[in-house]
Amino acid sequence: DQQVKQNSPSLSVQEGRISILNCDYTNSMFDYFLWYKKYPAEGPTFLISISSIKDKNEDGRFTVFLNKSAKHLSLHIVPSQPGDSAVYFCAATFPGNNRKLIWGLGTSLAVNP
Amino acid sequence: KAGVTQTPRYLIKTRGQQVTLSCSPISGHRSVSWYQQTPGQGLQFLFEYFSETQRNKGNFPGRFSGRQFSNSRSEMNVSTLELGDSALYLCASSLGPTSSADTQYFGPGTRLTVL
Numbered sequence: 001d002q003q004v005k006q007n008s009p010s011l012s013v014q015e016g017r018i019s020i021l022n023c024d025y026t027n028s029m030f031d032y033f034l035w036y037k038k039y040p041a042e043g044p045t046f047l048i049s050i051s052s053i054k055d056k057n058e059d060g061r062f063t064v065f066l067n068k069s070a071k072h073l074s075l076h077i078v079p080s081q082p083g084d085s086a087v088y089f090c091a092a093t094f095p096g097n098n099r100k101l102i103w104g105l106g107t108s109l110a111v112n113p
Numbered sequence: 114k115a116g117v118t119q120t121p122r123y124l125i126k127t128r129g130q131q132v133t134l135s136c137s138p139i140s141g142h143r144s145v146s147w148y149q150q151t152p153g154q155g156l157q158f159l160f161e162y163f164s165e166t167q168r169n170k171g172n173f174p175g176r177f178s179g180r181q182f183s184n185s186r187s188e189m190n191v192s193t194l195e196l197g198d199s200a201l202y203l204c205a206s207s208l209g210p211t212s213s214a215d216t217q218y219f220g221p222g223t224r225l226t227v228l
Contacts, residue, residue: 032214043117043203043219044156089156098169098212103156 003027004092006104013111019077021107023090026071030092034101035064035075038087047088048075080111115140117206117220125226131192134223138185138206142218144168145187146211147179150201150222159202162187163210191225199227 005024013019023033031052036044050057050064050073057064063076077084090104118137126132138145146169147159158171162181179189185206191198201224205217 036219041221043205043221045219046216091156093211093214095212098161098210099214100158100161100169100171100211101156101217102158105155 001026002105003030004090004102004104006088006090006107008107009105010108010110013080013109015082015111015113016079019075019080019084019109019111021075021077021088021090021109023073023075023104024071025073025092027092027094027102028071029094029096030102031095032093032099033064033066033073034091034093035062036089036091037084038089038106044089077109080109082111082113085109085111117204117218119202119204119220119223121223122221123224123226125228126194127228128194128196130194131190132194132225133188133190134202134204134225136187136189136204136206136220138187138204139218142206142208143185144207144210144215145181145185146205146207146217147187147189148203148205149173150203151199156203159189161211168210168212194227196227199225201225 034049035047038044087106091101093099144163146161148156161169181187201222203222204220207215
């Protein structure tokens with residue numbers, strides 16, 4: 001039972017344009033969401049997070065939007081750069097599970113020059 | 114500050130053997146979590162250790178075990194290896210336990226292949 005879903009396994013975007021990566025979740029108890037980026041042969045690196053009390057969090061070129069009623073969050077990268085090409089994982093957590101991270105399967109982003 | 118290190122990076126074993134993987138967290142971090150990553154299942158939580166105590170455990174059989182030492186280094190052991198244990202095993206460290214929601218920093222992983 002996949003509680004965190006990333007329905008697009010891959011995404012291709014032109015350099016300079018916006019990349020939008022989507023994530024849906026089923027557990028309404030999730031109250032904290034994170035995005036990680038993973039390059040080949042490296043471990044995931046933390047990118048940005050958002051608490052359920054907010055609907056937007058911004059850090060430079062990266063913005064995460066949370067729509068609690070739709071149980072949906074998205075990561076926007078503007079402008080996209082070739083170095084952003086990686087696999088992006090969405091993860092969620094809540095106090096009741098000791099904040100274990102529950103992960104999506106990832107979306108592979110390719111930013112073409 | 115050095116990052117999370119995992120050894121070995123690659124390992125090939127045969128069915129029925131056992132394996133021990135090692136993880137050294139970032140200096141000062143006391144929590145170590147282990148994950149298994151496979152293409153179809155994504156990252157699955159194995160267990161978490163904080164101050165030498167297992168605080169959380171995922172839904173894996175007893176063949177998967179771990180421990181943490183007083184210097185916060187951690188090892189995980191898989192006994193009686195099965196083909197399905199072939200995966201990337203990732204270790205993550207954080208300052209406090211996962212319940213504190215401190216950011217987790219990942220190592221590069223150990224790629225285990227079971228033949």
